[in-house]
Structure formats: structure tokens, C-alpha cells
Amino acid sequence: MTAIAPPPTPRMILDTMQDIVRTVDEHAREMNRRWGFNRLPHLVPLEWTERFVSQKRKWEMAVFECVGDPRPEPYEQMRKHxxxxxxxYDKLDELALVAGKSPAAPGTWEFELPDGTPIALVRTRAEIGQVEREPKVQVWCLEEIGQIIAKFPELVLATKSAFPHAEVIQLSTGADVHDALNDSLEDLPGFEPRSITTPTTGHHRHG
Known part of the structure; x- marks a missing residue:
């Protein structure tokens, strides 16, 4: 007789919810690295922009409806969306390429600060004005980063000296979503904070 697997526990369901959010976020970050921050939805026909925005709203609503409700039904809706x-994201990427649109310029690093501020990093001051960007994106060059390191050496260099392979990482999902999911986990017996590690959001596009 085949053994019947026990149903997932609330903790298992909430852990899986976090994994799903991370997977969708990583796909979004990859598209931002490839096309530039928030450019892709605006490089396709308006019909597809509207469909993408509608789907994004459904996804966000499904995530929030799962918060504090670790039942299979909300989880299935979250997984579906x-x-x-x-x-x-894959469809927009395909449509943009068919329309002849170009991905982000080579030689540009793009990432987000912990508060969600998008940053584009280029090599020289001359390249700052050459970056096509959304109004929210801040463009910095390596010389400016060097000036910051020189001004705050005790903060930057001391950390790198103590931890030569350290990386600064962050999650692109809104902090309110992750906080809400973690709050739900804390209500479960035996909860221990879960360490989440993701790849760095910075990405070097080779020129």
C-alpha cells in the first residue's frame, strides 16, 4: 500500500510562500538588469503594458491575501499568479526584442538600494549623461564612489579588510511584504528567524 504523505504544515506553506516571492523578485531583477530599471513594460504595445500592470496587481493582492493565512487555498492563488x-516578464522581453528595442547599454551596472531607490553605475563622469534612464534612477560613476570611500574609510575599508569576501545584498520585494510574512511565521510554535540570502542585485554588463 502506498503511504499517503501528510498535508503541509502552516510553517511549510509560509516557507514556500517566501520562496515563491523570491523567485518572482529574482525574475523582475533580471529584467531590470537586462533592460534598465522599469523600462521593459514601456517598450511594448500599450495593450501588453496594461495586461502586465493588471497581472502585477493580481500578484501583489494574492501575496497580501496569503499573509497570516497559511491555508492551501490562498497559497494556490499566490502560486498561480x-x-x-x-x-x-518573459512575454514582455520577447515583444521588446521583436520590436527591435535594445537592452540596457553595456558598461552599466544597475541595482537597487535597500529602500528601493534604483541606481545606475557607470565608469566615468562623461558616461553619466549617456545613460537612458527613468526619472527615479540615480546615475553614479566610479569616481564618485571612490570619493565616498575616501571620505568614509573607517566605514567601508575597515569592513572589507575584516571581511574580504563580504557582499552587500538586499531583496527587491517590498519590505512590508517580507515583514508581514515573517510576522505570520512568528505566530507558529518553535519559530526561529530564517536567514534569506540572495545574489547581489548589481550586475555588470560587459562592454
């Missing part, structure tokens, strides 16, 4: 978000 997570899959739809990944397909949506």
Missing part, C-alpha cells in the same frame, strides 16, 4: 508574473 506567481507563475503568471514570470510568464508576463
Amino acid at each position: 506567481g507563475d503568471a508574473m514570470i510568464r508576463a
Whole structure:
């Protein structure tokens, strides 16, 4: 007789929810690295922009409806819309390429600060004005970063000396979503904070 697997526990469901959010976020970050911050939805026909925005709202609503409700039904809705978000990003990527649009310029690093501020990093001051960007994006060059390191050596260099392989990482999901999911986990017996590590959001595009 085949053994029947026990149903997932609330902790297992909430852990899986976090994994789904991370997967969708990583897909979004990859598209931002490839096309520039928030450019891709505006490089396709308006119909597809509207469909993408609608799907994104459904995804965000599904995530928030799962918060504090670790039942299979909300989880299935979240998983459904997570899959739809990944397909949506891939479709926009395909449509932009068919339309002859160009990905982000080579020689540019793009990432987000912990508060969600988008940053584009270039090599020289001369390249700052050459970056096509959304109004929210701040463009910095390596010379400016060097000036910051020189001004605050005790903060930057001391850390790197003590931890030569350290990386600064952050999650692109809104902090309110992750905080809410963690709050839900804290209500479960035996909860221990879960360490989440993701790749750095900075990405070097080779020139």
C-alpha cells in the first residue's frame, strides 16, 4: 500500500510562500538588469503594458491575501499568479526584442538600494549623461564612489579588510511584504528567524 504523505504544515506553506516571492523578485531583477530599471513594460504595445500592470496587481493582492493565512487555498492563488508574473516578464522581453528595442547599454551596472531607490553605475563622469534612464534612477560613476570611500574609510575599508569576501545584498520585494510574512511565521510554535540570502542585485554588463 502506498503511504499517503501528510498535508503541509502552516510553517511549510509560509516557507514556500517566501520562496515563491523570491523567485518572482529574482525574475523582475533580471529584467531590470537586462533592460534598465522599469523600462521593459514601456517598450511594448500599450495593450501588453496594461495586461502586465493588471497581472502585477493580481500578484501583489494574492501575496497580501496569503499573509497570516497559511491555508492551501490562498497559497494556490499566490502560486498561480506567481507563475503568471514570470510568464508576463518573459512575454514582455520577447515583444521588446521583436520590436527591435535594445537592452540596457553595456558598461552599466544597475541595482537597487535597500529602500528601493534604483541606481545606475557607470565608469566615468562623461558616461553619466549617456545613460537612458527613468526619472527615479540615480546615475553614479566610479569616481564618485571612490570619493565616498575616501571620505568614509573607517566605514567601508575597515569592513572589507575584516571581511574580504563580504557582499552587500538586499531583496527587491517590498519590505512590508517580507515583514508581514515573517510576522505570520512568528505566530507558529518553535519559530526561529530564517536567514534569506540572495545574489547581489548589481550586475555588470560587459562592454
